Amino acid sequence: MTSVFKALSDPTRRKVLELLKQGPMSAGELAGHFVVSKPTMSAHFSVLKEADLVHAQKDGKQVIYHLKLSVLEEALLGLAGSFGIAMPGKQASGGVAKGETAK
Amino acid sequence: MTSVFKALSDPTRRKVLELLKQGPMSAGELAGHFVVSKPTMSAHFSVLKEADLVHAQKDGKQVIYHLKLSVLEEALLGLAGSFGIAMPGKQASGGVAKGETAK
DNA sequence: ACAACGATTAGACGATTAGCTAATTATCAA
DNA sequence: TTGATAATTAGCTAATCGTCTAATCGTTGT
Numbered sequence: 001m002t003s004v005f006k007a008l009s010d011p012t013r014r015k016v017l018e019l020l021k022q023g024p025m026s027a028g029e030l031a032g033h034f035v036v037s038k039p040t041m042s043a044h045f046s047v048l049k050e051a052d053l054v055h056a057q058k059d060g061k062q063v064i065y066h067l068k069l070s071v072l073e074e075a076l077l078g079l080a081g082s083f084g085i086a087m088p089g090k091q092a093s094g095g096v097a098k099g100e101t102a103k
Numbered sequence: 104m105t106s107v108f109k110a111l112s113d114p115t116r117r118k119v120l121e122l123l124k125q126g127p128m129s130a131g132e133l134a135g136h137f138v139v140s141k142p143t144m145s146a147h148f149s150v151l152k153e154a155d156l157v158h159a160q161k162d163g164k165q166v167i168y169h170l171k172l173s174v175l176e177e178a179l180l181g182l183a184g185s186f187g188i189a190m191p192g193k194q195a196s197g198g199v200a201k202g203e204t205a206k
Numbered sequence: 207a208c209a210a211c212g213a214t215t216a217g218a219c220g221a222t223t224a225g226c227t228a229a230t231t232a233t234c235a236a
Numbered sequence: 237t238t239g240a241t242a243a244t245t246a247g248c249t250a251a252t253c254g255t256c257t258a259a260t261c262g263t264t265g266t
Contacts, residue, residue, distance in 0.1 A: 005112040008182070010224085011105050021186055027243060040225055042244055047223095061233045061242045073188045076179055079111070080190055083124055085176045087183055087190030113254085130213060143255055145214055150253095164212045164263045208266085215260070222253070230245065236238085 004075040007051035012036070013044050017053060020067035027063045107178040110154035115139070116147050120156060123170035130166045 031041040048054045055066045134144040151157045
């Protein structure tokens with residue numbers, strides 16, 4: 001959970017995830033959307049991999065990154081749940097009961 | 104948005120917010136729940152204030168902290184929305200509004 | 207006025223972070 | 237085999253982070 005929020009705390013990394021939301025993309029193509037150097041982007045990809053928010057698949061000389069939406073969803077849901085925050089979609093779930101911890 | 108996720112990226116600060124979820128609490132009482140020094144806790148409170156996740160109200164020689172749940176909710180809702188993540192509660196909202204960036 | 211208490215500020219320290227350039231690895235094409 | 241291309245690793249710097257102790261500030265009770 002900490003690693004996910006740490007990953008999300010950088011605007012560049014959030015934007016990478018948003019780009020990946022539209023579909024898998026190579027490291028180079030992703031890097032093309034930013035002004036920083038490719039090694040810097042590579043470091044960002046490492047943080048995202050570490051947080052399990054993306055999956056890297058090697059394809060020839062490229063590396064294709066995929067968003068792992070379920071992991072992001074679980075983190076957000078986990079935090080929202082532990083604060084009884086209701087969010088759009090599905091039906092109300094009542095949040096965490098009194099005295100519970102909401103891992 | 105970045106300041107909120109930065110604040111959330113530390114486990115101590117997340118736990119502070121969880122304690123505050125149950126109601127306002129003084130700096131000292133909050134600090135009592137952790138093993139770190141009070142000045143360190145004070146620094147954590149500063150980060151939370153900076154992110155507007157808590158409000159500090161002075162009362163005599165104490166400072167009472169209040170959770171600003173709506174700010175947390177908005178940040179989570181914003182990110183979830185920009186990824187089309189549906190979460191329990193309310194009804195679906197179709198994501199980020201026109202022209203918005205979901206920074 | 208002064209001592210005690212709750213909290214923050216100041217200053218220091220090691221660890222981590224985001225960024226860079228240069229070098230390296232891996233793959234593919236000529 | 238050589239060269240080009242995609243990406244990562246290595247090595248560095250400057251800035252920020254989390255933590256500490258010591259000092260200070262503001263309030264309250266004597």
